[in-house]
Amino acid sequence: MSPSTSTSASTAPSPQPPSDDPKSSRLHKAKVNLSYLAFGSQAAVVPASLTTRSALTTTRYAIRYVLKRLLRYAKYAAIGGAVAVLGGGLVGTLGSGIAFFAAPGIGVGMGIGVITAITKFGWRHRGNYFRGGIWEGWNGMKVRANEGHDGAKDEALDAASKEENRKKENKSNRADVWMRV
Numbered sequence: 001m002s003p004s005t006s007t008s009a010s011t012a013p014s015p016q017p018p019s020d021d022p023k024s025s026r027l028h029k030a031k032v033n034l035s036y037l038a039f040g041s042q043a044a045v046v047p048a049s050l051t052t053r054s055a056l057t058t059t060r061y062a063i064r065y066v067l068k069r070l071l072r073y074a075k076y077a078a079i080g081g082a083v084a085v086l087g088g089g090l091v092g093t094l095g096s097g098i099a100f101f102a103a104p105g106i107g108v109g110m111g112i113g114v115i116t117a118i119t120k121f122g123w124r125h126r127g128n129y130f131r132g133g134i135w136e137g138w139n140g141m142k143v144r145a146n147e148g149h150d151g152a153k154d155e156a157l158d159a160a161s162k163e164e165n166r167k168k169e170n171k172s173n174r175a176d177v178w179m180r181v
Contacts (some may be wrong), residue, residue, distance in 0.1 A: 013041065032045050032046070032047055033056060036053065036056050037059060037060055038060075040057065040060060055102055090150050
């Protein structure tokens with residue numbers, strides 16, 4: 001063998017690390033597997049079995065994913081804890097009276113939620129009486145009062161027009177076939 005051929009063969013980079021000997025000891029295989037798990041394809045020696053390499057690569061990706069998630073949640077927990085400590089200290093220094101209102105108990109929170117729900121439901125399902133008709137009626141009464149109309153006659157006219165509107169509404173409901181069902 002000439003010296004030029006041995007140096008050129010040793011300097012040529014190999015595309016993949018050498019494969020492990022399948023006849024090696026269990027301890028050696030475990031070291032190779034752990035090295036491949038830690039470094040991936042950049043390990044010094046790769047496991048001989050393609051199945052083992054695939055399983056170790058999948059495990060490596062799963063461990064990296066879990067660790068990234070744990071670090072993210074730990075960061076959120078640390079930030080939340082710091083905000084709680086600062087907020088609790090600030091509320092504690094301002095006095096227990098303010099702290100009582102700033103952090104109500106479970107019962108007060110439930111009560112506020114129920115009141116809010118009832119208010120929202122009532123507002124969404126309010127009748128036409130509260131949708132602006134009462135305000136328009138008051139404006140009409142003011143205009144008629146400024147014109148010098150008699151209040152008693154106006155009340156009678158209002159009652160008659162309301163009764164007439166109610167009858168028209170009843171006729172339209174009766175005419176609607178689907179309302180009878």
